[in-house]
Amino acid sequence: MPAPMDPLVKLDSRITVGSTEDHASHAPLIEVKDLSLWYGTANALDHITVLIRERVVTAFIGPSGCGKSTFLRCLNRMNDLIDHVRIAGSVHIASQDIYSHEVDVIELRKRIGMVFQKSNPFPKSIYDNIAYGLRIQGVRDRAALDEAVEKSLRDAALWEEVKDRLHSSAMGLSGGQQQRLCIARAIAIRPEIILMDEPASALDPLATARIEDLILELKKEFTIVIVTHNMQQAARISDFTAFFYLGKLVEYDTTARMFTNPARKQTEDYITGRFG
Amino acid sequence: MSKVAIRPESFDTQLRKRRRWQRMLLRDENLAWDIRRVGVDLPSSVFTGLTGGATLMIVGILAFILANILWNGWSGLSWRFVVAGTTEDMFDVNKAGVFPMIFGTAARVILMTLFVIPVGVITAVYLTEYASPTSPVTRIIRGAVNNLAGVPSIVFGLFGLGFFISFVGGHLDRLFLPGTAEPVWGKPALVWASMTLAVMTLPVVIVATEESLRAILPGLREASLALGATKLQTVVKVVLPQALPGILTGGILAVSRAAGEVAPILFTGAAYYMAHLPQSLTDQFMDLGYHVYVLSTQSPNIELTRPILYATVVVLLGLTFALNVAAIVIRSRVRQRLRAMH
Numbered sequence: 001m002p003a004p005m006d007p008l009v010k011l012d013s014r015i016t017v018g019s020t021e022d023h024a025s026h027a028p029l030i031e032v033k034d035l036s037l038w039y040g041t042a043n044a045l046d047h048i049t050v051l052i053r054e055r056v057v058t059a060f061i062g063p064s065g066c067g068k069s070t071f072l073r074c075l076n077r078m079n080d081l082i083d084h085v086r087i088a089g090s091v092h093i094a095s096q097d098i099y100s101h102e103v104d105v106i107e108l109r110k111r112i113g114m115v116f117q118k119s120n121p122f123p124k125s126i127y128d129n130i131a132y133g134l135r136i137q138g139v140r141d142r143a144a145l146d147e148a149v150e151k152s153l154r155d156a157a158l159w160e161e162v163k164d165r166l167h168s169s170a171m172g173l174s175g176g177q178q179q180r181l182c183i184a185r186a187i188a189i190r191p192e193i194i195l196m197d198e199p200a201s202a203l204d205p206l207a208t209a210r211i212e213d214l215i216l217e218l219k220k221e222f223t224i225v226i227v228t229h230n231m232q233q234a235a236r237i238s239d240f241t242a243f244f245y246l247g248k249l250v251e252y253d254t255t256a257r258m259f260t261n262p263a264r265k266q267t268e269d270y271i272t273g274r275f276g
Numbered sequence: 277m278s279k280v281a282i283r284p285e286s287f288d289t290q291l292r293k294r295r296r297w298q299r300m301l302l303r304d305e306n307l308a309w310d311i312r313r314v315g316v317d318l319p320s321s322v323f324t325g326l327t328g329g330a331t332l333m334i335v336g337i338l339a340f341i342l343a344n345i346l347w348n349g350w351s352g353l354s355w356r357f358v359v360a361g362t363t364e365d366m367f368d369v370n371k372a373g374v375f376p377m378i379f380g381t382a383a384r385v386i387l388m389t390l391f392v393i394p395v396g397v398i399t400a401v402y403l404t405e406y407a408s409p410t411s412p413v414t415r416i417i418r419g420a421v422n423n424l425a426g427v428p429s430i431v432f433g434l435f436g437l438g439f440f441i442s443f444v445g446g447h448l449d450r451l452f453l454p455g456t457a458e459p460v461w462g463k464p465a466l467v468w469a470s471m472t473l474a475v476m477t478l479p480v481v482i483v484a485t486e487e488s489l490r491a492i493l494p495g496l497r498e499a500s501l502a503l504g505a506t507k508l509q510t511v512v513k514v515v516l517p518q519a520l521p522g523i524l525t526g527g528i529l530a531v532s533r534a535a536g537e538v539a540p541i542l543f544t545g546a547a548y549y550m551a552h553l554p555q556s557l558t559d560q561f562m563d564l565g566y567h568v569y570v571l572s573t574q575s576p577n578i579e580l581t582r583p584i585l586y587a588t589v590v591v592l593l594g595l596t597f598a599l600n601v602a603a604i605v606i607r608s609r610v611r612q613r614l615r616a617m618h
């Protein structure tokens with residue numbers, strides 16, 4: 001008679017790698033090991049170990065202040081910009097340690113796009129916003145820029161609305177359009193990964209729905225990591241869901257299982273709305 | 277949208293209203309909601325009067341000074357006076373002209389702007405974008421900038437003489453023109469006067485630029501960096517264009533401050549008399565402010581000089597005003613172009 005399987009081991013594997021059986025075709029892309037982060041002496045992330053697969057949507061949920069945005073910003077090293085941040089552990093993307101001294105942060109960020117909670121278009125024209133990322137890489141060819149701008153706007157489902165006013169200010173767009181513009185701007189440089197930090201939290205339900213449709217469309221080509229405190233949103237759009245609480249990763253699994261049969265009581269309580 | 281002016285009620289109106297309320301109140305039982313204004317708020321009226329009076333006094337003093345200058349300078353002012361050069365007798369109301377001084381003053385102010393804006397902006401960018409806000413080095417630099425603003429202007433004049441003329445100019449002469457008896461760089465000159473003024477106005481530009489840099493939403497910097505821009509690209513393409521109106525405000529304040537200053541240029545470039553306009557950066561120049569001093573202290577016949585003394589002051593005020601207006605026009609153009617993108 002085989003020894004009974006240790007439930008803790010099973011649980012741990014579910015927490016760190018998500019379920020393997022359903023998404024075997026999606027290879028692991030981001031490997032985070034024992035990642036801890038301190039703002040000064042305040043511990044914001046506590047030994048996070050997680051494996052994110054390519055070309056799926058991975059959602060990070062949890063109450064405000066649980067560290068999910070901080071975690072997201074570790075993946076493109078945006079936390080480097082903040083003083084007195086200390087990081088331990090490792091983050092490997094495509095088997096490269098992104099915190100290694102040899103890594104060029106600029107090159108890293110070209111491969112990892114980011115969309116912020118508050119839409120932040122530059123006070124330039126719609127065209128110049130999209131072309132910005134390419135221009136700083138030295139692209140000057142007008143035809144190439146035109147093409148990239150059109151393709152990015154089409155991919156972001158914004159082209160039909162703005163094609164007649166590409167050269168007017170991006171600040172004249174509505175909130176939802178501005179956020180889609182920011183997504184278009186992020187995908188214009190063809191990154192491999194897109195990080196989204198509560199991209200729809202400031203938008204009305206209609207604009208939110210458009211962003212969600214867009215995310216489902218984009219995951220065919222990009223690996224998407226999204227932070228949200230809207231659980232329904234995570235359930236609607238993500239393939240994997242990770243639940244953060246007080247700087248710890250409580251549970252990480254396929255979204256289907258997370259929302260129907262969570263392994264931990266804390267997760268269940270949060271998902272059913274008993275706290276948070 | 278036109279502003280709707282809210283005029284405070286006169287005391288009479290208030291009294292009339294109060295009597296009407298009182299009549300109404302006889303029938304009203306709900307006294308808990310008695311929220312009428314009772315009487316006049318005395319402290320408020322006193323302070324309105326006090327602050328209004330202070331403002332009026334300032335306007336009055338300014339008006340008096342301007343009226344006095346215009347009144348006395350009117351007879352000396354003429355088109356010939358403004359466009360004529362200095363002839364043999366610069367104290368004679370019928371022969372003197374101030375064109376060389378206008379030229380010299382405008383040249384030193386414009387040159388100063390060219391020196392002070394790049395240095396000031398780069399310093400401000402370092403302080404806000406690169407330096408850690410809490411590091412001791414940053415605090416020392418900031419303290420130095422603030423102290424620089426408090427240094428008396430004659431000290432800048434002496435600094436210019438010692439540093440720019442003797443040290444920098446002297447070394448330039450020794451390095452590039454050895455064997456020349458007459459100093460070329462190591463003497464008072466337009467370029468050194470402008471640089472001295474630039475050092476003096478540096479704090480104004482730095483502080484104004486820093487303010488405008490800090491007003492930029494941090495989200496814009498993050499957006500740029502997240503797209504793989506370097507810090508320099510972010511500063512040049514996103515931050516500085518946004519800060520341009522603020523930088524120009526700093527420039528305007530610097531121009532206002534520098535145009536009327538005499539002390540810093542006394543030893544560094546202003547000439548008592550020159551027969552011709554400055555031909556190069558190393559020439560000395562005549563200056564309106566310094567000329568006012570010359571006219572008021574050196575004239576052999578004060579009665580004959582007084583009208584042109586006042587007229588020179590009028591021209592100096594006019595020139596300062598014109599330089600300011602030019603800078604303000606440039607700024608409003610830039611603002612308009614920026615606003616089109618907002």
